[in-house]
Amino acid sequence: MEFAGKRSGWSKLLPYALVAPIIAWILTTIFWPLGTVTRESFYNTGFVGTQGSFIGFDNYKTVLSSGDYWASWGKSFYWVLGNGFLQTSLAFLTALLLNRPGRLISFFRTWMIIPWIIPTIVVAIFWQWIFNGSYGILNHALVSIGIIDKPINLIGDTAWSMPILIFINTWHWFPFMTIIVLAGLTIIDREMYEAADVDGAGKWKQFWTITFPSLGKIMFALGLVGTLWSFNVFDLIEILTSGGPAGATTTVPLYIYQIAFENFHIGQASAASIVTAACLLIFVGLFIKFGSPKDE
Template sequence: MEKEATQNATITQRPIERKKAKKVEVKHFVPYLLVSPLVLWIVITIFIPLSTVIKESFYSTGFVGTQGEFVGLQNYINVFTSSAYWGSWKNSLLWVVGNGLTQTVLAFSVALYLNNKFKLSKFARTWMIIPWIIPTIVVAIFWQWIFNGSYGIFNHVLMGIGLIDQPLNLLGDPTWALPTIIFINSWHWFPFLAVIILAGLAGIPEELYEASAVDGANKWQQFWGITFPSLQHITFALGLVGTLWMFNIFDVIYTLTEGGPAGSTTTVPVQIYQQAFDNYELGSASAMSVVTAIMMVVFAVVFIKFAAPKDE
């Protein structure tokens, strides 16, 4: 009797165990099912185009959609010996450094000022982001109007107060074109950085500043001793993502100057675009893209290795 009861219990228990096993299998499968659409989207939008670019870099393709001849590493040899490509790197470095310094100074200045409690601080925090939310094409159009050499308000004001005798064509001058679009782009993007820095400042305990004030620290010493170290994770993220993002900006440069005058604002993205769609050398442009991507990956790895904040 006991044997029969044990056998019956075992037989009854097996379906329950199978159901539990099936539930475990389903639970194990669900996360992959939820992530699969995103993975599929990444494969379609990133890896397939990337593999196509790598493939085209070994062909002498001219127009998009045409089939060129296999040329091996010739496109890469042309890239490494191209003075135009390395000249665009010089402009890109000036572009990144200029924007980085200008936006950092503006963002920190505004964030530190708005972090103080004053009557219109909430109002100022809200309206500060207006330059950032304006579409790039709109920014380019109204700054072109402001700096226009014939009817721009910038020249009108300077001539009205007697600082200049004749209009300045800032966007048409090889010396001033790059600094001018750096200023325009920094004006457009610094509110975004300021909002992030302001959020970081809100997380710093007031007690640290009070204790340092008791010890005789001034505002400058408090900034370098408390504020800046407390924001190291934020500044690291902004430094990495911001640099890569800034390097790849194309729209504002091409809209304002199309890389001119005389190539003075031709950065690497603009150079690649012109090579592909103006010179109709898609294979050469693909090789430029691959070389540029590799250099950006190397920069990111080095930056992370040496600039990542050390958690104590």
């Protein structure tokens, strides 16, 4: 009986023991840094590792009244919407083309993932080599065939820099979305399409009445995670433009980085981070409330 009692007590503790490591990991890697950033947002800390003075909500007042901060939000909206539209369109088109039997189709299904697995730094160097105004092969080709008279620095142009970055990022990431959409297409019952064919429904109508609604849950997850993921992209933009030219590609993550590590205002950057996180949490709440698929 005593042994049974000890065993019962251990059985009660076992679930807590199993989840304890992940809880400790979350507390260490998420809540501790978040607490540190929150604390620094109330101080006028300049350099990393230095101790600032307590200034209350002054950093938040500076951020909320900063035109540059809200301008960076405009760039982020442009960036997120551009990536979302282009990646989703290409992913759906590619997935629909690959959702059929055939040896050649199987080959493309296997190898289309290559752009996604290439490291970002390699992607940046590759496309810089193509679009560069001085030595880019695109300019060389266009000049050679007489389309343009002189090279154009697309990445360094205030009007073209953001569209070019969106194109590069889409090329890098749309294969991942394609695989997710393709996986969703394979579980749709083919009898639904056969019944639609019998009823005389065309491919376009089948897409909007069968395919797209059947992928509702997948698109919801991709929409939520993909938006947050795209919003927080930093490396590609920093490598190619560093937020330029003239701030044309300074999204919110770039703005916070520049305030923290170029202007040396850690406290102000911390406040901007907290405000940004709060805005994203509001977005997540609204997206879940109004965008979650309804169970039929």
